[in-house]
Amino acid sequence: MATRTRYGSGVRVTPKLRHCGQLPVVLPPLTDELLSSWIRRHAIFYGVPPVTMLRHCLSDASAMRAIDLRLTVEQAAPIAHVFRTDATIVRQMSFANVSTGSHRWIAAKSMQFCANCSRQANANGPEPVRRSQLLGWRLTCVQCGSPLIDTDNRSTPPPCAAYGTDAFEGQRLIDDEAERGVRTWAAPTELARLLLMRRDPRTTHLKRSANIRLLGVIVPEIDAVVNSEISLPSPANPILPLWLRPALLAGVSIVERQGPAMLAWLQSKTIGQNRTRFSELATTMLGTPPERATLSLLQHN
Numbered sequence: 330m331a332t333r334t335r336y337g338s339g340v341r342v343t344p345k346l347r348h349c350g351q352l353p354v355v356l357p358p359l360t361d362e363l364l365s366s367w368i369r370r371h372a373i374f375y376g377v378p379p380v381t382m383l384r385h386c387l388s389d390a391s392a393m394r395a396i397d398l399r400l401t402v403e404q405a406a407p408i409a410h411v412f413r414t415d416a417t418i419v420r421q422m423s424f425a426n427v428s429t430g431s432h433r434w435i436a437a438k439s440m441q442f443c444a445n446c447s448r449q450a451n452a453n454g455p456e457p458v459r460r461s462q463l464l465g466w467r468l469t470c471v472q473c474g475s476p477l478i479d480t481d482n483r484s485t486p487p488p489c490a491a492y493g494t495d496a497f498e499g500q501r502l503i504d505d506e507a508e509r510g511v512r513t514w515a516a517p518t519e520l521a522r523l524l525l526m527r528r529d530p531r532t533t534h535l536k537r538s539a540n541i542r543l544l545g546v547i548v549p550e551i552d553a554v555v556n557s558e559i560s561l562p563s564p565a566n567p568i569l570p571l572w573l574r575p576a577l578l579a580g581v582s583i584v585e586r587q588g589p590a591m592l593a594w595l596q597s598k599t600i601g602q603n604r605t606r607f608s609e610l611a612t613t614m615l616g617t618p619p620e621r622a623t624l625s626l627l628q629h630n
């Protein structure tokens with residue numbers, strides 16, 4: 330790889346690097362920096378396209394996002410060599426620990442930031458992207474705990490401020506599952522998807538009743554939002570904008586606390602194909618149809 334190293338306003342050409350050769354200058358990664366962000370910053374520093382920098386490490390690599398999501402142990406080693414660091418550190422900068430099923434919770438681009446931690450970023454060069462800026466279940470900064478800020482600077486007050494404690498518990502539940510593979514009787518990420526399914530329009534008198542979701546029977550305030558301005562995303566793409574995210578996280582926490590019988594009750598609020606899809610998703614998650622959860626509840630009463 331031909332490299333040009335910039336010093337001030339000038340450009341000094343450095344000797345060609347053989348493939349996978351160690352970089353003469355390595356920029357220290359910032360706390361929680363995403364692997365692709367670190368590679369991009371080096372690409373700019375050396376005056377080459379990002380994909381060239383990536384292929385300097387991995388000759389057959391083509392997409393930064395694939396490296397962020399599915400970095401293997403074998404891929405981490407040459408990257409660590411080139412950047413003069415440890416393969417474990419490289420892996421921690423990626424989403425390699427997140428299961429494939431949870432990848433739908435990782436945004437394609439930065440959608441939030443922490444004002445506190447951003448102030449600590451290097452003022453020179455491009456703004457680094459932190460790993461937590463792509464996590465679709467976070468309300469607070471992974472590093473300092475400060476509330477995250479929407480990249481779009483939307484200042485609309487959340488419609489469900491009263492659910493704060495439940496929302497933070499929902500964040501913890503999904504964080505445990507996605508980052509550490511820890512789950513309770515349910516997979517919290519799957520509970521969230523169930524709550525985003527459409528519900529029987531006859532369960533509300535709202536004008537846009539065809540678009541209402543199961544979440545509204547747990548957090549009723551969300552129905553008014555759907556009725557007045559926006560459509561919630563589908564279960565296949567479950568990331569909500571930051572100002573609405575507390576509602577979904579609170580719903581996850583409340584259902585998880587109530588137990589499996591709550592799923593049978595939620596299912597009773599669906600009709601048609603949605604009821605079938607709900608049953609399939611819940612059965613896959615529980616290993617048993619939600620109807621049996623109702624029977625179990627009745628037998629205990």
Ligand SMILES: [Zn+2]
Nearest residue numbers: 443446470473
């Ligand atoms: Zn922070």
